[in-house]
Amino acid sequence: MAGLQKIRFLLLKPNIQLKSISNALSTSQSLYKQPIGFVGLGNMGNHMANNLIKNGYPVIAYDVNAESLRSLENAGGKVGDSPAAIATQVDQIVTMLPSSPHVLDVYNGPNGILSSVKAGTLLLDSSTIDPAVSQQVAALAAKKGAVYMDAPVSGGVNAARDAILTFMVGGPEAEFDAAKDILNNMGKNVVYCGGVGTGEAxxxxxxxxxxxxxxxxxxxxxxxxxxxxxxxxxxxxxxxxxxxxxxxxxxxxxxxxxxxxxxxxxxxxxxxxxxxxxxxxxxxxxxxxxxxxxxxxxxxxxxxxxxxxxxxxxxxxxxxxxxxxxxxxxxx
Amino acid sequence: MAGLQKIRFLLLKPNIQLKSISNALSTSQSLYKQPIGFVGLGNMGNHMANNLIKNGYPVIAYDVNAESLRSLENAGGKVGDSPAAIATQVDQIVTMLPSSPHVLDVYNGPNGILSSVKAGTLLLDSSTIDPAVSQQVAALAAKKGAVYMDAPVSGGVNAARDAILTFMVGGPEAEFDAAKDILNNMGKNVVYCGGVGTGEAxxxxxxxxxxxxxxxxxxxxxxxxxxxxxxxxxxxxxxxxxxxxxxxxxxxxxxxxxxxxxxxxxxxxxxxxxxxxxxxxxxxxxxxxxxxxxxxxxxxxxxxxxxxxxxxxxxxxxxxxxxxxxxxxxxx
Amino acid sequence: MAGLQKIRFLLLKPNIQLKSISNALSTSQSLYKQPIGFVGLGNMGNHMANNLIKNGYPVIAYDVNAESLRSLENAGGKVGDSPAAIATQVDQIVTMLPSSPHVLDVYNGPNGILSSVKAGTLLLDSSTIDPAVSQQVAALAAKKGAVYMDAPVSGGVNAARDAILTFMVGGPEAEFDAAKDILNNMGKNVVYCGGVGTGEAxxxxxxxxxxxxxxxxxxxxxxxxxxxxxxxxxxxxxxxxxxxxxxxxxxxxxxxxxxxxxxxxxxxxxxxxxxxxxxxxxxxxxxxxxxxxxxxxxxxxxxxxxxxxxxxxxxxxxxxxxxxxxxxxxxx
Amino acid sequence: MAGLQKIRFLLLKPNIQLKSISNALSTSQSLYKQPIGFVGLGNMGNHMANNLIKNGYPVIAYDVNAESLRSLENAGGKVGDSPAAIATQVDQIVTMLPSSPHVLDVYNGPNGILSSVKAGTLLLDSSTIDPAVSQQVAALAAKKGAVYMDAPVSGGVNAARDAILTFMVGGPEAEFDAAKDILNNMGKNVVYCGGVGTGEAxxxxxxxxxxxxxxxxxxxxxxxxxxxxxxxxxxxxxxxxxxxxxxxxxxxxxxxxxxxxxxxxxxxxxxxxxxxxxxxxxxxxxxxxxxxxxxxxxxxxxxxxxxxxxxxxxxxxxxxxxxxxxxxxxxx
The missing domain is CATH 1.10.1040.10 (N-(1-d-carboxylethyl)-l-norvaline Dehydrogenase; domain 2)
Structure with a gap:
C-alpha cells in the first residue's frame, strides 16, 4: 500500500495547490488546507461539515435536501451539483449517509463519486452500514485508484455538534494518518481498527x-x-x-x-x-x-x-x- | 426495631460474658469475642468459618458432612450436634447453604435453628436463595424474638479464602452494625441494601x-x-x-x-x-x-x-x- | 394399589348407602349416587359443580366467596363449613383452585381436607398447578389412606358449562375408572396420563x-x-x-x-x-x-x-x- | 397482463413449432412439447429436470458442475453453454439455485438469462430466496418483455425425485396456468399465492x-x-x-x-x-x-x-x- 500512498501524494500535490489558492479567498485559515467534499448533510452530517468549515477547510457539499444545502452555504460552504461533480473538484471526500443502499448509490450510482473520482482521492465514509458493503465499495474505489475507508462514529447529534465524536476507522493502515488529519476536526477520538470494514465491525x-x-x-x-x-x-x-x-x-x-x-x-x-x-x-x-x-x-x-x-x-x-x-x- | 435491639443487647450481655470466658482457653484473641454458630461448611462456608476462627471468634459449627466438621475442628472450631443444638449455645449464627429448601430445613426443620433459638439472636444467612424465602424465615424468626438478615455474597471460593467477599445485607437497619461487625471478618465490603430480602434481591x-x-x-x-x-x-x-x-x-x-x-x-x-x-x-x-x-x-x-x-x-x-x-x- | 382399592370399596359401601338414603329426598336421580364434595366455585368450578348436580350427584361444596355458595345452593347443592368439614361427610372430593398455594392450603392447611379425610376417599384435583405440588399432596393424602389424583382440564368456561372439558388424569391406574365415573359428568374426554403429576405435566x-x-x-x-x-x-x-x-x-x-x-x-x-x-x-x-x-x-x-x-x-x-x-x- | 399474455402466445407459437420439430428426434413423446431451459442441477434440480425429460419435454440445461451436466445428458437432456445461450433457444426456463446471489447472477450477470431472453419467455424460479430479489428480477425481466414468476418448493430430495413437490407460485395470475402446466410435471400441488414474491413469502x-x-x-x-x-x-x-x-x-x-x-x-x-x-x-x-x-x-x-x-x-x-x-x- 506504500506504493499507492506515494502515487496519491504525487498526484495530489499539484491539485491541492491550485485549489487551495482558488479557495483561499473565503477564509484566511483555509490558505493551506485542501478542500473537502462532503455528501450527506443530515442531523449528523450538517454538524460535521460545519466543523470542517470552522476549522478552515473549504467544503463542497451535496445533499438531496435543498434546505440543508442552503444552510451549508450560509455557514460558508459551497454546493456541488452531484457527488460526481464534487469528485472532480477535490482529493478527499467525507460521506455521512443513512444506510447501505444510499452509500451504494452515492458512490456507485449514475452520478456517483466513483464515476468521476480522481486517482489518489481519499474517501471517508462515516455512515453506519454493513461492513460487506464497505468492502465492496472499497474494491470498486481501488479500481479507480482511490482509497475508501470506513469511519463510522460513536456519539450522537450533540457530539457531532461539539466535535467530540469517536471515529472507528477501517482501511489501509498507511492511509490512517491522512484520514485522522481530517477526522480530528470533527471528533476527539480517532481509532484505527484494521482492514476496510473493521470500523463498521x-x-x-x-x-x-x-x-x-x-x-x-x-x-x-x-x-x-x-x-x-x-x-x-x-x-x-x-x-x-x-x-x-x-x-x-x-x-x-x-x-x-x-x-x-x-x-x-x-x-x-x-x-x-x-x-x-x-x-x-x-x-x-x-x-x-x-x-x-x-x-x-x-x-x-x-x-x-x-x-x-x-x-x-x-x-x-x-x-x-x-x-x-x-x-x-x-x-x- | 430500636426496642428489639435494646432487648437483644440486654439479653445477650450476660451470655456473652459467660461464653467468652468458657471459650477463652482456645485462643487468647477470643477473650472478648462472642461465639458464633456456623451452619454449612461447603466450598465457601469452610473458608468463611475459618476466617472467623482466625479473627478470634469461637466457632461452633454444623454440617451434614462429617469430614467438613473434622476439618473445622482441626482449624480450632467446635462441632455442634445440630442447628438446634448450636442455637442454644450462641447469640449469633451464620448460615451458608446451597438452596432455598436447605435454608428452610436448617431454620425451620425438626432440628432447625428456630426450634431452640434464643430471643435476641442475630441470624445471618449468606446463602443465595429466593428473597421470598428470606422474608418467610425472617418472619418465623421474629416470632421467636430473633433477627434474621439475608447477607448473600459476591465473590467466589478464592475470595472466601482471602476474606475479600462482598456481602449484600437485607434486614432491619438498626441491626446492620452488629451484622457488619461479624461479616467484616469474612469480607472487605459489607453493603446495606434495605429490608429483609433485599440482599438477595x-x-x-x-x-x-x-x-x-x-x-x-x-x-x-x-x-x-x-x-x-x-x-x-x-x-x-x-x-x-x-x-x-x-x-x-x-x-x-x-x-x-x-x-x-x-x-x-x-x-x-x-x-x-x-x-x-x-x-x-x-x-x-x-x-x-x-x-x-x-x-x-x-x-x-x-x-x-x-x-x-x-x-x-x-x-x-x-x-x-x-x-x-x-x-x-x-x-x- | 389393588389392595387399597379393595379396602376403599369395603370401607365405602356402607357409608354410601347411608348417605344415599339421606340425600335421596333432594332428587330422585341421586338415589344410587354417592355424594361428592366440591371445593372451589370460581368461573370454572361453579359450572363443574352444577353439572354434577344436574347428573344427580348430591354435592356439598365450599368456597371463600359467599355469593358463589348461595348460587350453588340455588342450583340444588349443599354448603359445607370448610374443606375439613366436607371431608368428614363424603368419600370423593373434587377441587378446582387457582394456584399451588391454594391447593396446599385447601388440602394441608388448618381446616384442610387432609385434617379430617376418611381413609379410602378419592380426591380429584382439577386445578392447574405445579406437578411437584400434586405429588407432594398425593404423598400426604396417602399417609391418611386417601387417594389423590391430579385431573387438570383443557377447555375454557364455555366447555365447563357445556360439560365438554377434557380431563388429563395422573395417579394410580387402578383408581382411574372410579375417577372417570365422576369426571365424565363434567367433560367428554377423560385421559389417563400416568402416575400422579402426569396430568399436570x-x-x-x-x-x-x-x-x-x-x-x-x-x-x-x-x-x-x-x-x-x-x-x-x-x-x-x-x-x-x-x-x-x-x-x-x-x-x-x-x-x-x-x-x-x-x-x-x-x-x-x-x-x-x-x-x-x-x-x-x-x-x-x-x-x-x-x-x-x-x-x-x-x-x-x-x-x-x-x-x-x-x-x-x-x-x-x-x-x-x-x-x-x-x-x-x-x-x- | 392479459395483453402481455396474448403477445406471448403470438410470439411463441412459431418458435415452438420450429423447436418442437428440431427436438422431436430425441424422444417421440416430445413431439408436441415445447423445450424447457433448466439452470441449476443440484440435489433438487437434477431430479426436477429428469422429471421434465421423463414427461417428454426436451430439456436444455446449464450448471457450473460438469458432472451434473454429463448426468443430465445421460438422462436424455441437452447441455447449453450458459444461461444466456439457453435463453436464445427456449421460451420457458426453470431455475433452481442455492441463494439470492446465484439467482441474481444467473439472471442478471454477464452471461445471464436476461442478457438474451426473448420477449414472451416464461421464467420460473424455484429457488428459495429473498422475495425482494424475486421482485427485483421480475422487474428486470419485464423490461425485456419476459415474465418471471417465483415458484419455490416444499418437499425434499425424495419429493423432487418422486415428482410430488408442492410449488408455491407468485406472479401475474394470467400466467399461472402456463406455469402450472410445466410445474405439474415435477410436483403434485401447484398453489397460486399472489403477486410476484408471494411464493417465496x-x-x-x-x-x-x-x-x-x-x-x-x-x-x-x-x-x-x-x-x-x-x-x-x-x-x-x-x-x-x-x-x-x-x-x-x-x-x-x-x-x-x-x-x-x-x-x-x-x-x-x-x-x-x-x-x-x-x-x-x-x-x-x-x-x-x-x-x-x-x-x-x-x-x-x-x-x-x-x-x-x-x-x-x-x-x-x-x-x-x-x-x-x-x-x-x-x-x-
Missing amino acids: AKICNNMLLGISMIGTAEAFNLGIKLGIEPKKLAEIINMSSGRCWSSELYNPCPGVKEGVPSSNNYQGGFGTALMTKDLGLAQDAATVNKSATPLGSLAHQIYRIMCTKGYALKDFSSAFLFLQEDKENKS | AKICNNMLLGISMIGTAEAFNLGIKLGIEPKKLAEIINMSSGRCWSSELYNPCPGVKEGVPSSNNYQGGFGTALMTKDLGLAQDAATVNKSATPLGSLAHQIYRIMCTKGYALKDFSSAFLFLQEDKENKS | AKICNNMLLGISMIGTAEAFNLGIKLGIEPKKLAEIINMSSGRCWSSELYNPCPGVKEGVPSSNNYQGGFGTALMTKDLGLAQDAATVNKSATPLGSLAHQIYRIMCTKGYALKDFSSAFLFLQEDKENKS | AKICNNMLLGISMIGTAEAFNLGIKLGIEPKKLAEIINMSSGRCWSSELYNPCPGVKEGVPSSNNYQGGFGTALMTKDLGLAQDAATVNKSATPLGSLAHQIYRIMCTKGYALKDFSSAFLFLQEDKENKS
Missing part, C-alpha cells in the same frame, strides 16, 4: 453489546424494584460489582438514578430506539451472513423492534425500562 | 445482569472475529465505548484478550456455568412470582442451561464464548 | 407448545402480510403444509381468517393472556427445577408477560398477533 | 412457523419426559389437544414416538438443520427489511445456528430434541 459489535446490556440493565432494575430494593441503592451495588456496565453506570435507564441522562428527562434526546433497532439489524445481517450465533443480540433487536411498533421509536433506547414496566393502567 | 439482579452481559460480550467478540477485527483491538474499542462492561473489561471471555482470567486458562476456575444457571433460575422464579418481564434474563438462563447439558457445567460461565463459537470439526 | 407441556405455536403463527401472519400475501391465502397454504398447527388451523390469530374465533371478535372471550402467562410460568418453574431447556417456552412466557403489562391481560392470548403488529399511530 | 412464513413449532415440540417432549410422562402418551394427548402441530403429529422429534421419521432413524435424512437455518435467515432478513417483529422466529434461527456450530448441521432439523436434551455424559 467495531461499531456494530459495540452497539450490539450496548443494546443488550441496556435491556439487561432495564430488566435488573425493574425486577429489583419489584423485589423492594431502592433503585439508587441497586445502582450503587451493581456499579461496584460484576453487573456493572456503561448502561448501569453512565446512562442508567431508571428515572431518578442519574441526573442529566434521557431516563431523567422522559427519555427525550439521546439515541432513539429506531436508530438502535437499525444498528442491531445490521448486526443481525452480518451475523447471518457470517454464520455467527448471536442469541441475545437477536432478541434485543426484536425487543427494540417491538418497542418501535408500540410508540417508542423516537424515545431514547433506554426507554426499554419503561417498555418492560407495567403500565400504570394495567397494574394487577 | 441485589445479588440476583446483579448476577442476572452479569449473566446477560457475559453472553452479550461473547456474542460481540465472536461476531467481531468473524468480521475480521482482532479481538484485542475490539476489546480496546469497546472498553472505551458504550458497550463497556465488567465482562468485557475485567473478565473478557475471549482467550488471549486478558491475562489471568478463566478464558485464558481453558475456562477453568472462576464461577461455574452450573452456578450461574442456578442464580439465573432464582431470578426467573422471582420474576415470575413478581410479574416482572425479563426477556434477556430468561434467555440467558436458557443458554446457560443448554451449556450445562452440553458439557460446560463445570467450566467458568465465560465459556459462553466457546459454546457459541463454531466447533473446529464443524467449520463449514 | 401433560397439561403444562401442551399449553407451553400451544403458547409457542400461537406466537409463531402470529409472527408468520404478520410477516406474510408485510410481504404482500393475503392472510386467507397464507392460512390455506400453511394449513396444507408443514407449518400447520392448531393455532393456524382452528384458532387463527389474524382477524378475518376464521369465523367464530376470538381474533374475529376483537380478541374477546377465549383464553386470556394472563391465564396463558400463568400456565407458561408453571412450565418454567417445572423446567427450572427439572433442569430442562425450554428456550422458546421461556421467551413465549416473557412475551405474554410483556403483553400483560401493556394491556392485553384480559384479551384472548391470540392477541399476540395484535401486540406484534405495528400500532396504527406508530406506522413509520 | 408463503414458503418462508411456513418454514419459520415450522422451525418454531419443531423446537417447541422438542421442548415440550423433553420437559414432559423429565416430568415423568411417557412420550407416546404425551404425543397422544397433545395431538388431540391445542398443542397439536405438524411436528408433533407427523414428524415427531422424539425417537420412538413415530415410525419412519428421521427421529426414529438417528435424525438421518429429512431436512437438514443447515437448510432450516438458511430459510430462517431469509425470514429474518425479510422481517428486518419490512420491520416485522418475529421474536420466536429470530430465536429459533439462533438455536438452529448454534446447532450447526455444534455438529447438527447435516442432521434432520428435528434433532433439536437431541440438542436440547442432556448429553448422557453430562447427566448431573
Whole structure:
C-alpha cells in the first residue's frame, strides 16, 4: 500500500495547490488546507461539515435536501451539483449517509463519486452500514485508484455538534494518518481498527453489546424494584460489582438514578430506539451472513423492534425500562 | 426495631460474658469475642468459618458432612450436634447453604435453628436463595424474638479464602452494625441494601445482569472475529465505548484478550456455568412470582442451561464464548 | 394399589348407602349416587359443580366467596363449613383452585381436607398447578389412606358449562375408572396420563407448545402480510403444509381468517393472556427445577408477560398477533 | 397482463413449432412439447429436470458442475453453454439455485438469462430466496418483455425425485396456468399465492412457523419426559389437544414416538438443520427489511445456528430434541 500512498501524494500535490489558492479567498485559515467534499448533510452530517468549515477547510457539499444545502452555504460552504461533480473538484471526500443502499448509490450510482473520482482521492465514509458493503465499495474505489475507508462514529447529534465524536476507522493502515488529519476536526477520538470494514465491525459489535446490556440493565432494575430494593441503592451495588456496565453506570435507564441522562428527562434526546433497532439489524445481517450465533443480540433487536411498533421509536433506547414496566393502567 | 435491639443487647450481655470466658482457653484473641454458630461448611462456608476462627471468634459449627466438621475442628472450631443444638449455645449464627429448601430445613426443620433459638439472636444467612424465602424465615424468626438478615455474597471460593467477599445485607437497619461487625471478618465490603430480602434481591439482579452481559460480550467478540477485527483491538474499542462492561473489561471471555482470567486458562476456575444457571433460575422464579418481564434474563438462563447439558457445567460461565463459537470439526 | 382399592370399596359401601338414603329426598336421580364434595366455585368450578348436580350427584361444596355458595345452593347443592368439614361427610372430593398455594392450603392447611379425610376417599384435583405440588399432596393424602389424583382440564368456561372439558388424569391406574365415573359428568374426554403429576405435566407441556405455536403463527401472519400475501391465502397454504398447527388451523390469530374465533371478535372471550402467562410460568418453574431447556417456552412466557403489562391481560392470548403488529399511530 | 399474455402466445407459437420439430428426434413423446431451459442441477434440480425429460419435454440445461451436466445428458437432456445461450433457444426456463446471489447472477450477470431472453419467455424460479430479489428480477425481466414468476418448493430430495413437490407460485395470475402446466410435471400441488414474491413469502412464513413449532415440540417432549410422562402418551394427548402441530403429529422429534421419521432413524435424512437455518435467515432478513417483529422466529434461527456450530448441521432439523436434551455424559 506504500506504493499507492506515494502515487496519491504525487498526484495530489499539484491539485491541492491550485485549489487551495482558488479557495483561499473565503477564509484566511483555509490558505493551506485542501478542500473537502462532503455528501450527506443530515442531523449528523450538517454538524460535521460545519466543523470542517470552522476549522478552515473549504467544503463542497451535496445533499438531496435543498434546505440543508442552503444552510451549508450560509455557514460558508459551497454546493456541488452531484457527488460526481464534487469528485472532480477535490482529493478527499467525507460521506455521512443513512444506510447501505444510499452509500451504494452515492458512490456507485449514475452520478456517483466513483464515476468521476480522481486517482489518489481519499474517501471517508462515516455512515453506519454493513461492513460487506464497505468492502465492496472499497474494491470498486481501488479500481479507480482511490482509497475508501470506513469511519463510522460513536456519539450522537450533540457530539457531532461539539466535535467530540469517536471515529472507528477501517482501511489501509498507511492511509490512517491522512484520514485522522481530517477526522480530528470533527471528533476527539480517532481509532484505527484494521482492514476496510473493521470500523463498521467495531461499531456494530459495540452497539450490539450496548443494546443488550441496556435491556439487561432495564430488566435488573425493574425486577429489583419489584423485589423492594431502592433503585439508587441497586445502582450503587451493581456499579461496584460484576453487573456493572456503561448502561448501569453512565446512562442508567431508571428515572431518578442519574441526573442529566434521557431516563431523567422522559427519555427525550439521546439515541432513539429506531436508530438502535437499525444498528442491531445490521448486526443481525452480518451475523447471518457470517454464520455467527448471536442469541441475545437477536432478541434485543426484536425487543427494540417491538418497542418501535408500540410508540417508542423516537424515545431514547433506554426507554426499554419503561417498555418492560407495567403500565400504570394495567397494574394487577 | 430500636426496642428489639435494646432487648437483644440486654439479653445477650450476660451470655456473652459467660461464653467468652468458657471459650477463652482456645485462643487468647477470643477473650472478648462472642461465639458464633456456623451452619454449612461447603466450598465457601469452610473458608468463611475459618476466617472467623482466625479473627478470634469461637466457632461452633454444623454440617451434614462429617469430614467438613473434622476439618473445622482441626482449624480450632467446635462441632455442634445440630442447628438446634448450636442455637442454644450462641447469640449469633451464620448460615451458608446451597438452596432455598436447605435454608428452610436448617431454620425451620425438626432440628432447625428456630426450634431452640434464643430471643435476641442475630441470624445471618449468606446463602443465595429466593428473597421470598428470606422474608418467610425472617418472619418465623421474629416470632421467636430473633433477627434474621439475608447477607448473600459476591465473590467466589478464592475470595472466601482471602476474606475479600462482598456481602449484600437485607434486614432491619438498626441491626446492620452488629451484622457488619461479624461479616467484616469474612469480607472487605459489607453493603446495606434495605429490608429483609433485599440482599438477595441485589445479588440476583446483579448476577442476572452479569449473566446477560457475559453472553452479550461473547456474542460481540465472536461476531467481531468473524468480521475480521482482532479481538484485542475490539476489546480496546469497546472498553472505551458504550458497550463497556465488567465482562468485557475485567473478565473478557475471549482467550488471549486478558491475562489471568478463566478464558485464558481453558475456562477453568472462576464461577461455574452450573452456578450461574442456578442464580439465573432464582431470578426467573422471582420474576415470575413478581410479574416482572425479563426477556434477556430468561434467555440467558436458557443458554446457560443448554451449556450445562452440553458439557460446560463445570467450566467458568465465560465459556459462553466457546459454546457459541463454531466447533473446529464443524467449520463449514 | 389393588389392595387399597379393595379396602376403599369395603370401607365405602356402607357409608354410601347411608348417605344415599339421606340425600335421596333432594332428587330422585341421586338415589344410587354417592355424594361428592366440591371445593372451589370460581368461573370454572361453579359450572363443574352444577353439572354434577344436574347428573344427580348430591354435592356439598365450599368456597371463600359467599355469593358463589348461595348460587350453588340455588342450583340444588349443599354448603359445607370448610374443606375439613366436607371431608368428614363424603368419600370423593373434587377441587378446582387457582394456584399451588391454594391447593396446599385447601388440602394441608388448618381446616384442610387432609385434617379430617376418611381413609379410602378419592380426591380429584382439577386445578392447574405445579406437578411437584400434586405429588407432594398425593404423598400426604396417602399417609391418611386417601387417594389423590391430579385431573387438570383443557377447555375454557364455555366447555365447563357445556360439560365438554377434557380431563388429563395422573395417579394410580387402578383408581382411574372410579375417577372417570365422576369426571365424565363434567367433560367428554377423560385421559389417563400416568402416575400422579402426569396430568399436570401433560397439561403444562401442551399449553407451553400451544403458547409457542400461537406466537409463531402470529409472527408468520404478520410477516406474510408485510410481504404482500393475503392472510386467507397464507392460512390455506400453511394449513396444507408443514407449518400447520392448531393455532393456524382452528384458532387463527389474524382477524378475518376464521369465523367464530376470538381474533374475529376483537380478541374477546377465549383464553386470556394472563391465564396463558400463568400456565407458561408453571412450565418454567417445572423446567427450572427439572433442569430442562425450554428456550422458546421461556421467551413465549416473557412475551405474554410483556403483553400483560401493556394491556392485553384480559384479551384472548391470540392477541399476540395484535401486540406484534405495528400500532396504527406508530406506522413509520 | 392479459395483453402481455396474448403477445406471448403470438410470439411463441412459431418458435415452438420450429423447436418442437428440431427436438422431436430425441424422444417421440416430445413431439408436441415445447423445450424447457433448466439452470441449476443440484440435489433438487437434477431430479426436477429428469422429471421434465421423463414427461417428454426436451430439456436444455446449464450448471457450473460438469458432472451434473454429463448426468443430465445421460438422462436424455441437452447441455447449453450458459444461461444466456439457453435463453436464445427456449421460451420457458426453470431455475433452481442455492441463494439470492446465484439467482441474481444467473439472471442478471454477464452471461445471464436476461442478457438474451426473448420477449414472451416464461421464467420460473424455484429457488428459495429473498422475495425482494424475486421482485427485483421480475422487474428486470419485464423490461425485456419476459415474465418471471417465483415458484419455490416444499418437499425434499425424495419429493423432487418422486415428482410430488408442492410449488408455491407468485406472479401475474394470467400466467399461472402456463406455469402450472410445466410445474405439474415435477410436483403434485401447484398453489397460486399472489403477486410476484408471494411464493417465496408463503414458503418462508411456513418454514419459520415450522422451525418454531419443531423446537417447541422438542421442548415440550423433553420437559414432559423429565416430568415423568411417557412420550407416546404425551404425543397422544397433545395431538388431540391445542398443542397439536405438524411436528408433533407427523414428524415427531422424539425417537420412538413415530415410525419412519428421521427421529426414529438417528435424525438421518429429512431436512437438514443447515437448510432450516438458511430459510430462517431469509425470514429474518425479510422481517428486518419490512420491520416485522418475529421474536420466536429470530430465536429459533439462533438455536438452529448454534446447532450447526455444534455438529447438527447435516442432521434432520428435528434433532433439536437431541440438542436440547442432556448429553448422557453430562447427566448431573
